[in-house]
Amino acid sequence: DGGITQSPKYLFRKEGQNVTLSCEQNLNHDAMYWYRQDPGQGLRLIYYSQIVNDFQKGDIAEGYSVSREKKESFPLTVTSAQKNPTAFYLCATGGHKQKVVRDTQYFGPGTRLTVL
Amino acid sequence: DQQVKQNSPSLSVQEGRISILNCDYTNSMFDYFLWYKKYPAEGPTFLISISSIKDKNEDGRFTVFLNKSAKHLSLHIVPSQPGDSAVYFCAASAPGGSNYKLTFGKGTLLTVNP
Numbered sequence: 001d002g003g004i005t006q007s008p009k010y011l012f013r014k015e016g017q018n019v020t021l022s023c024e025q026n027l028n029h030d031a032m033y034w035y036r037q038d039p040g041q042g043l044r045l046i047y048y049s050q051i052v053n054d055f056q057k058g059d060i061a062e063g064y065s066v067s068r069e070k071k072e073s074f075p076l077t078v079t080s081a082q083k084n085p086t087a088f089y090l091c092a093t094g095g096h097k098q099k100v101v102r103d104t105q106y107f108g109p110g111t112r113l114t115v116l
Numbered sequence: 117d118q119q120v121k122q123n124s125p126s127l128s129v130q131e132g133r134i135s136i137l138n139c140d141y142t143n144s145m146f147d148y149f150l151w152y153k154k155y156p157a158e159g160p161t162f163l164i165s166i167s168s169i170k171d172k173n174e175d176g177r178f179t180v181f182l183n184k185s186a187k188h189l190s191l192h193i194v195p196s197q198p199g200d201s202a203v204y205f206c207a208a209s210a211p212g213g214s215n216y217k218l219t220f221g222k223g224t225l226l227t228v229n230p
Binding site: 004045104110 | 152
């Protein structure tokens with residue numbers, strides 16, 4: 001069954017703790033992305049990675065970190081430095097490097113993080 | 117500075133009628149546009165896209181129109197169905213090597229009443 005898996009669906013953490021959100025894909029897509037969604041806001045890009053062992057900051061990278069050790073996996077760590085970590089986090093994939101035409105991004109089901 | 121704007125936070129239509137969702141953009145470098153549909157607590161689902169070389173793209177009940185001179189695009193849903201009730205996001209991207217970054221609007225909540 002092909003797709004994007006994000007786990008867990010709901011996550012609770014105490015303030016000051018780091019937490020890592022999982023994102024796994026078996027679509028063989030080269031690029032992976034992390035977004036957050038807040039009420040009344042669009043999706044804002046946190047980090048993205050176009051190939052293994054390489055990633056770039058998005059628009060709101062402060063307080064977050066990522067790694068891309070495998071093509072299938074792109075975990076996001078929300079650190080204690082993130083001022084407002086409570087949000088809905090979405091992972092997306094896309095972008096076959098072989099394609100000339102720009103590709104579409106496909107989203108996982110999301111993780112709702114609540115920091116108490 | 118918002119580069120992609122969806123000025124209507126919400127829209128309500130009757131089942132069977134047309135739904136028109138609007139989106140404006142300011143970055144003249146954008147050349148690829150997408151519409152996503154999102155239910156609460158789920159990830160967005162890709163609906164339809166359009167390249168700037170076209171002014172219309174149709175897929176079943178969904179049609180996207182692009183007016184480059186006005187930097188405006190719209191999504192038409194005909195006929196609207198209750199299952200179409202969701203938040204719709206407009207997104208855009210600019211060319212730049214293999215950089216597939218998307219810029220999203222804030223979304224429009226569509227409610228289709230039976």
